[in-house]
Amino acid sequence: MDSRSWWVLTPDPPEHRLPEDLRQRDGLAGRDCGWVNQMRPFVRHFSRPGQCVFDPFCGFGTTLLAAALEGRSGCGTEIDPDRAALARERLARHGVDAPIAVGGLPQVEIPRPIDLCLTSVPYFGCRWPQAGASAGQLYDERDYAAYLQALRDIFHAVRKALPEGAFCIAMAENLVVEGRMLPLAWDLGRVLGELFVAREERLLCYERDAEPLSAASTRSNRSHEYALVFQKIAETVCLDSTRGELEAMRAAGFEYTLYGSFARWLEHGPQALPRPPADADLCLPDDEAELNRLLYWLHERHYELTLWGEPVRPPLRIERLAQHWYLRAQRRDRLGRLVRLDLGLGLGLGLASQQQADSA
Ligand SMILES: C[S@@+](CC[C@H](N)C(=O)[O-])C[C@H]1O[C@@H](n2cnc3c(N)ncnc32)[C@H](O)[C@@H]1O
Incomplete structure (x- = not known):
């Protein structure tokens, strides 16, 4: 990888392209097949020889072939059984043994331990x-919110399988769907940002004549894609800043009970936990007016407020918080130190002490 933020990709040599007989056997004539050359620099830079590269949308096995050409092993999941069979045949012709599980995450198991996730999303x-798209086929999903939720579930499963410090790289483009702009790449970035830490983004340009955009259907002009590079890092909160914020909350008259790992860390010191806490869990009174007073206070202090990754602003109905279990309030101070408060309800119902007992 070099330092440029954009690259013009070199088309694959004929021996690495999807063979014509396999392309003809695909129901969409290989419509979604990517380039091996698109994947190789990412394999080289974000994994080491011998490590395993995983593609959750492995299609015709292009990423797995790129992994093998770079001396890595590979594995994938693909929801369409016919595509998975074509990918296996393509890889076998290259002498590559990379298991592909038919199905989608989180329902199927990732075939082997993995070190890098590298993919192009549908x-x-x-x-x-x-006819007969498999259940869970994201190309068949008509509801954009459901589509993003499915991506969230899939990358959540990827995150669980990746070791600490590993990278998750996904490629996508902003689109025009039925005449309307759809910021798919940005939304994918937001989904990944809830699970991983953003590292960088590269613009991949394809040297081919851009196709004209049409208002009639879904359109990409197929001239570029963004490669969004994320990393799995368990971020820990800054103990001093968090303690300072909790004291400021008390001084402003807010009632709460602190429980969970941050409370244990404060009470027993660093030896109580294997690593510093990732958040501070707070139980609040079941009182909508008090809840909103606190949310306005946090908002003024430049906290970002989210319910399961969706940004929210006060006023908030207490039922919405109850449905989501917790609201996350997060900010960084001037030195970039993280304060992350997870606010739940139930103070006075013994919930905090119950949860403390459960997590002990
Ligand atoms: C962009 S294509 C991948 C092509 C692949 N990068 C290649 O060049 O060989 C996306 C693939 O995701 C598959 N897919 C769609 N929904 C899926 C899901 N929920 N789980 C796994 N695969 C899925 C589609 O069948 C399609 O083959």
Whole structure:
């Protein structure tokens, strides 16, 4: 990898392309097949020889072939059984043994331990015109919110499988769907940002004549893609800043009970936990007015407020918080130190002490 933020990709040599007979056997004539050359620099830079590269949307096995060409092993999941069979045949012709599980995460198991996730996501609205799309086929999803939720679930499973410090790289493009701009790449970045730490983004340019955009259907002009590079890092909160914020909350008259790992850390010191806490859990009174007073106070102190990753602003109905269990309030101080408060309800119901007992 060099330091440029954009690259013009070199087309694959004929021996690495999807063979014509396999392309003909695909119901969409290989429509979604990517380039091996698109994946190779990422394999080289974000994994080491011998490590395993995983593609959760492995399609025709392009990423797994790139992994093998770079001396890595690979594995994947693919929801369409016919595509998975084509990928296996393509890889076998190269002498590559990379297991592909038929199905989608989180329902199927990732075939082997993995070190890097590298993938191109199926674009929303591209449609799967064949009859009998498999359940969970994201090309067949008509609801954008459900599509993003499915991506969230899939990358959540990826995150669980990756070791600490490993990278998750996903490629996508902003689209026009039925005449309307759809910021798919930015939304994917937001989904990944809830699970991983953003590292960088590269613009991949394809040297081919851009296709004209049409208002009639889903369109990409197929001239570029963004590669979004994220890393799995368990971020820990800054103990001093968090303690300072909790004291400021008390001084402003807010009632709360602190429980969970941050409370144990404060009470017993660093030896109580294997690593510093990732958040501070607070139990609040079941009182909508007090809740909103606190949310306005946090908002003024430049906290970002989210319910399961979705940004929210006060006023908030107490039922919404109850449905989501907790609201996350997060900010960084001037030195970049993290304060992350997870606010739940139930003070006075013994919930905090119950949860403390459960997590002990
Ligand atoms: C962009 S294509 C991948 C092509 C692949 N990068 C290649 O070049 O060989 C996306 C693939 O994701 C598959 N897919 C769609 N929904 C899925 C899901 N929920 N789980 C796993 N695969 C899925 C589609 O069948 C399609 O083959």
